[in-house]
Amino acid sequence: MMPSSSERPYSARARARRILALIRKEVRQIFRDPSSILIAFVLPLILLFLFGYGVSLDTTRTRIGVAIERSTPSARGLLAAFQASPYFEVDVATDRRELEQPLTSGQLRGIIVIPASFDADLWKRSATPAVQVIVDGSDPNTAALVQGYAQGVVGVWTRARAVEAGRVRSPSGSEERFWFNPELSSRFFLVPGSIAIVMALVGTLLTSLVVAREWERGTMEAMMATPVTAIELLLGKIIPYFVLGLASMSLCALVAVWLFDVPFRGSVLALYVISAAFLLPALGQGLLISAATKNQFLASQLALLSAFLPTFLLSGFLFEISSMPRVIQWITNLVPGRWLIPSLQTVFVAGDIWPLFLRDVGAMSLFGVVFLALAVRTTRKRVA
Amino acid sequence: MSKTLVRLHAVTKRFGDAPPALDAVSGSVSAGAITGLVGPDGAGKTTLIRLMAGLVTAEHGSLDVLGFNPATQSASIHTAIGYMPQRFGLYEDLTVEENLTLYADLRALPTAQRADVFEELLAFTDLRSFKTRPAGKLSGGMKQKLGLACALIRKPRLLLLDEPTVGVDPISRRELWRMVRGLRDEGVGVVWSTAYLDEAEACDRVLLMNAGKLLFDGPPRELTRRTEGRVFRMVDIEGRRRPALAATLALPEVIDGVVQGRAIRVVARDAQHVPSVPREAGPHARLLPASPRFEDSFIDILGGGPGGESKLAEGVRAIPGRGENVIEARALTKRFGDFTAASEISFNVSRGEIFGLLGPNGAGKSTTFRMLCGLLKPTSGEGRVAGIDLRRDTAGARGRLGYMAQKFSLYGDLSARQNLRFFAGVYGLSGARKRQQIEQMIDVFALSAHLDMASRELPLGFKQRLALACAVMHEPEALFLDEPTSGVDPITRREFWCHINGLVEKGVAAVVTTHFMEEAEYCDRISLIYRGRSIALGSPDELKARAVTKDRPEPTMEDAFVALVEAYDRTQVAA
Incomplete structure (x- = not known):
């Protein structure tokens, strides 16, 4: 309770001091509030473990049925090839009808029928013998994979047989070869992708929650009656959560490389540049949501719907964008995560490809500017 | 002549299509004075304070705060005012000292002065021993004092306090007043918004508002004089007071009346017509002139x-057996770990009786209450409602009682109508009776205009009405009301008590907790709960009689409360 000092309240120094005070407050709150730690560090680890261990888009050991209509040596040979495949667990029958019931009940994911005419077809020297593949279309993802792998097994077996018989010197048709991910392990792109989800969580969900809480508890109103300006208030939120977002990304990256053996072929600098660019729109969106709703429950729902789910579904993380309907493909351009995923996967699995990174960083920064500007505008509209 | 700090001229503020929150309000706030902003819920008090704080802008009219225009120069205003919003504006995860430091940083208090200022403020607010405690773990009264300390970091020229004493016990309230008076004497201009009329009376000037309009601007004494010669006390009432009150209020020459201990306070519509004494008050009842109060x-x-x-009471069937015990508490004790929240609390409430539990926050009122409603299992002792032992048949007992919780406990997302339907179902009403009861509640509580609004959006008064409606729809024999009128304006409060009185006259037994001292006077008997114990039990007049001293021949309920608590503290120290 002393007379005021001579320093002007809106000099750069005074502003910096206030922002620093707000950051200090925020950091204390983050460390004292278990829910921040939970969202920033525990939840990301759970997600990472889930995608690293639990979810796999590879079909390993899928249960299928093989029906051999006539037991000839070649048919038995093909059966053995199926049994030897690491992708299948095989039930054998002599009639496809025996396998139909387990297929409809979901015990089997597909049926391979080796027809009675199999041997005859084989000697006709036609490119591939007629083998029927029936799949359970209720899960299209698995169905497509079963079909693909089954045809692969048949193709490899046919060619091997032909080479053995000396009739063909080199196998005809194409030989597939995968660059960057030779084992075709889905973990290699799921784990980097889940880092994007984690940053959406910290950037948008956590930020919208903590700001909405300030509105609910009336502290935002009290702050606004002090010399603090709306921009200072927002910077006091953006800076700590930006750092927190990068920290939780770093934790995830370390776990990805050391625990899940995901390769890291790019540079650390590129990883941080890409992540920082994504955090701008994520934070902007969180601040905008909380200023517009001023309610924690609503803010969390909106954050999940507008940031978490699109990053999950429309970013190319789980579902290939090029196989989506054209309209949806166009909509994905409006999802900041869609610009993060390719760069993030590239920096881990392929290496530094700066033209790609710069395009994506540019797009994300643009979203960031728009969201942050809207957030400032909404917050400035004061308490009313 | 003191300096004018705020000048308002024909200020109007509207939110959306609703009627204006402020409608052509003109007035002023002076330095070195406490200006009370008084009015019922929704009168526009908070809007006016936010306007002065430069947080919202007016649509029409002119406003001058400390020589600045809040619409364009809010930054200059923010450096010179102290503002405490309704929920104190504290960070609950931060300690007392960290909250102070934050506000000191934001208000650029030079580092050299900090130690002295903090020391002074902590001494002033008596929080020195709680420096390292998180604000979220302070009691309501302590939070309020810390909120005030934060608003005072740089001694402001204008201090804006928005309902600073809601949910704060009488002792903390007195301390806050003492602190604010000290600031006033140093020349600070204080704006204090409140729904409590005894507080309004203590202000130097009041701006009385209703529905966005300013009704009165002047010293409270001047307003009080308005009813000079029109206020009476009806004494020597025979029999029950509540039917006598209802009959008195029905007289055309009476504009207001409330129960006051054994007497009834009556306000005449004009000075020419002295009210008559209704038959219901008995042959010996008579009117004595009384000095008017602000509330009158x-x-x-x-x-x-x-x-x-x-x-509401008209539609309820009478329960026979007046005087029978309906609610019994026998040595109810509740311990949480090694903390005793309620210790050996005993009382009985009979049909047609209102029993009050009076005490500061955290004294154990709500704990006692919840044990009796079967919401909390007592550590020892027993409770009965309508003869049913709460330990044996909690569900059975709950079906016979109605409970209105302190905090709004209805489903905020459901509309008023959906809440009524839900609670009717929960209490086992169905078919024609369910429809009939719901229709009656809508009619009695005038809810028809708000039926389809989400209940969280309802104005406070209507929320409370809806909560009461949901608690009484199944016509319970025992009614438990936990702070039913907290934060509600005097008119809505009267309406509430009118319903409670009516139900009790039909034979309901009611237990009410309150920290409103005047409200305690509406009760037949009161138990004063302090630090988990019942330290006094008796009728309001008996308790007041125990606080009579030479200097204070006619103590108020609040005087009695403070005197009894202090006496108890002395015996504890002596022991």
């Missing part, structure tokens, strides 16, 4: 109270 004039200027007939 407040109700008068707002056009009178809601009358004495409870439509």
Whole structure:
């Protein structure tokens, strides 16, 4: 309770001091509030473990049925090839009808029928013998994979047989070869992708929650009656959560490389540049949501719907964008995560490809500017 | 002549299509004075304070705060005012000291002065021993003091306090007043918004508002004089007071009346017609002139109270057996770990009786209450409702009682109508009776205009009405009301009590907790709960009689409360 000092309240120094005070407050709150730690560090680890261990888009050991209509040596040979495949667990029958019931009940994911005419077809020297593949279309993802792998097994077996018989010197048709991910392990792109989800969580969900809480508890109103300006208030939120977002990304990256053996072929600098660019729109969106709703429950729902789910579904993380309907493909351009995923996967699995990174960083920064500007505008509209 | 800090001229503020929150309000706030902003819920008090704080802008009219225009120069205002919003504006995860440091940083208090200022503020607010405690773990009264300390970091020229004493016990309230008076004497201009009329009376000036309009601007004494010669006390009432009150309120020459201990306070519509004494008051009842109080004039200027007939009670069938015990508490004790929240609390409430539990926050009122409603299992002792042992048949007992929780406990996302339907179902009403009861509640509590609004959006008064409606729909024998009128304006409060009185006259037994001292006077008997114990039990008049001293021949309920608590503290120290 002393007379005021001579320093002007809106000099750069005074502003910096206030922002620093707000950051200090925020950091204390983050460390004292278990829910921040939970969202920033525990939840990301759970997600990472889930995608690293639990979810796999590879079909390993899928249960299928093989029906051999006539037991000839070649048919038995093909059966053995199926049994030897690491992708299948095989039930054998002599009639496809025996396998139909387990297929409809979901015990089997597909049926391979080796027809009675199999041997005859084989000697006709036609490119591939007629083998029927029936799949359970209720899960299209698995169905497509079963079909693909089954045809692969048949193709490899046919060619091997032909080479053995000396009739063909080199196998005809194409030989597939995968660059960057030779084992075709889905973990290699799921784990980097889940880092994007984690940053959406910290950037948008956590930020919208903590700001909405300030509105609910009336502290935002009290702050606004002090010399603090709306921009200072927002910077006091953006800076700590930006750092927190990068920290939780770093934790995830370390776990990805050391625990899940995901390769890291790019540079650390590129990883941080890409992540920082994504955090701008994520934070902007969180601040905008909380200023517009001023309610924690609503803010969390909106954050999940507008940031978490699109990053999950429309970013190319789980579902290939090029196989989506054209309209949806166009909509994905409006999802900041869609610009993060390719760069993030590239920096881990392929290496530094700066033209790609710069395009994506540019797009994300643009979203960031728009969201942050809207957030400032909404917050400035004061308490009313 | 003191300096004018705030000048308002014909200020109007509207939110959306609703009627204006402020409608052409003109007035002023002076330095070195406490200006009370008084009015019922939704009168526009908070909007006016936010306007002065430069947080919202007016649509029409002119406003001058400390020589600045809040619409364009809010930054200059923010450096010179102290503002405490309704929920104190504290960070609950931060300690007392960290909250102070934050505000000191934001208000650029030079580092050299900090130690002295903090020391002074902590001494002033008596929080020195709680420096390292998180603000979220302070009691309501302590939070309020810390909120005030934060608003005072740089001694402001203008201090804006928005309902600073809601949910704060009488002792903390007195301390806050002492602190604010000290600031006033140093020349600070204080704006204090409140729904409590005894606080309004203590202000140097009041701006009385209703529905966005300014009704009165002047010293509270001047408003009080409005009802000079029109206020009476009806004494020597025979029999029950509540039917006598209802009959008195029905008289055309009476504008307001409340129960006051054994007597009834009556306000006449004009000075020419002295009210008559209704037959229900008995042959010996008579009127004695009384000095007017602020509240009398407040109700008068707002056009009178809601009358004495409870439509709710009319529709309820009478329960025979007046005087039978309905609620019994025997040595109820509740311990949480090694903390005793309630210790050996005993009382009985009979049919047609209102029993009050009075005490500061955290004293154990709500704990006692919840044990009796079967919501909390007592550590020892027993409770009975309508003869049913709560330990044996909690569900059975709950079906016979109605409970209105302290905090709004209805489903905020459901509309008023959906809440009524839900609670009717929960209490086992169905078919025609369910429809009939719901229709009656809508009619009695005038809910029809708000039926389809989400209940969280309802104005506070309507929330409370809806909560009461949901608690009484199944016509319970025992009614438990936990702070039913907390934060509600005097008119709505009268309406509430009119319903409670009506139900009790039909044979309901009611237990009410309150920290409103005047409200305690509406009760037949009171138990004063302090630090988990019942330290006094008796009728309001008996308790007041125990606080009579030479300097204070006619103590108020609050005087009695403070005197009894202090006496108890002395015996504890002596022991």
